[in-house]
Amino acid sequence: MSFKFRFLGTGTSVGVPQIGCSCPVCTSSDPRDKRRRCGAYVSSDEGAFLIDTPPEMREACIQYGIDKVDAVLLTHAHIDHVAGFDDVRRFNTINGTRVDCDPDSPGAFGRVSRIIGKPMNCYALPETIDAMHRIFPYISAKGGTNGLYRPQIEFVDNSKPFVVCGLMVETVRVEHGFPCCGYIISDGLKRLAYISDCHDICEAEIERLKGVDVMVLNCLREREHATHLSLARALCFLEKISPKKAYLTHMCHDFTHTQWLTKLPIGIEPGYDGLEELL
Ligand SMILES: [Zn+2]
Ligand SMILES: [Zn+2]
Numbered sequence: 108m109s110f111k112f113r114f115l116g117t118g119t120s121v122g123v124p125q126i127g128c129s130c131p132v133c134t135s136s137d138p139r140d141k142r143r144r145c146g147a148y149v150s151s152d153e154g155a156f157l158i159d160t161p162p163e164m165r166e167a168c169i170q171y172g173i174d175k176v177d178a179v180l181l182t183h184a185h186i187d188h189v190a191g192f193d194d195v196r197r198f199n200t201i202n203g204t205r206v207d208c209d210p211d212s213p214g215a216f217g218r219v220s221r222i223i224g225k226p227m228n229c230y231a232l233p234e235t236i237d238a239m240h241r242i243f244p245y246i247s248a249k250g251g252t253n254g255l256y257r258p259q260i261e262f263v264d265n266s267k268p269f270v271v272c273g274l275m276v277e278t279v280r281v282e283h284g285f286p287c288c289g290y291i292i293s294d295g296l297k298r299l300a301y302i303s304d305c306h307d308i309c310e311a312e313i314e315r316l317k318g319v320d321v322m323v324l325n326c327l328r329e330r331e332h333a334t335h336l337s338l339a340r341a342l343c344f345l346e347k348i349s350p351k352k353a354y355l356t357h358m359c360h361d362f363t364h365t366q367w368l369t370k371l372p373i374g375i376e377p378g379y380d381g382l383e384e385l386l
């Protein structure tokens with residue numbers, strides 16, 4: 108079984124363009140220089156899932172015609188990766204079942220049928236699950252009551268490997284100054300790894316990433332940063348991992364897509380919003 112990966116966003120936490128910035132990147136007319144906050148969409152013959160729910164997730168789903176999501180995988184609970192989580196409720200409804208109801212019953216307001224949403228699994232580190240309960244205290248597997256429209260989510264600890272939409276998923280622990288992980292996704296033939304936020308990856312995790320077909324790795328800018336990879340550090344990790352192909356993500360406004368291309372060796376490219384990769 109093959110699978111598809113799509114970038115929903117490739118920008119750093121403030122997005123590109125940044126609010127109130129008139130630099131050449133923020134004012135570029137190249138659509139590849141519009142970088143929403145980081146997220147991704149993975150689909151197989153058996154379904155589809157989101158990696159993170161950034162603030163512009165809804166807009167990205169509408170732009171790319173995404174109308175099917177069966178699960179969510181979270182990397183961490185920084186707000187640029189989870190602020191769009193509430194919009195998952197639309198997919199609970201889309202996946203739900205229509206049932207008849209008495210038009211005179213309380214809350215029916217004359218309707219003869221209504222949709223019972225289908226709960227969805229959200230896989231995350233235990234620390235991320237705790238944070239999600241703090242940020243979104245109203246979210247549960249049951250959703251809302253009395254007409255309140257809330258996401259129906261079953262949080263699942265991602266510490267052990269799991270299968271979602273027929274794909275095998277393993278968590279990769281990374282250093283980001285905050286509990287954070289990446290993922291290795293495989294259909295048994297091809298492997299894609301996604302690490303959107305880190306400043307370091309330990310040797311044991313590098314070993315697990317070695318030789319992946321596609322590696323998506325964060326690279327904020329050329330200069331060093333305390334919690335993100337600089338270009339030199341990202342290239343150093345990519346050399347060790349030696350993927351067949353690599354894409355950079357979580358980029359700031361220092362370079363246009365075209366400028367990034369001139370800085371990267373063959374086989375490594377900047378990602379851009381909407382870019383799709385078939386594995
Ligand atoms: Zn981030
Ligand atoms: Zn700018």
Ligand SMILES: [Zn+2]
Binds near residue numbers: 283304
């Ligand atoms: Zn982060």
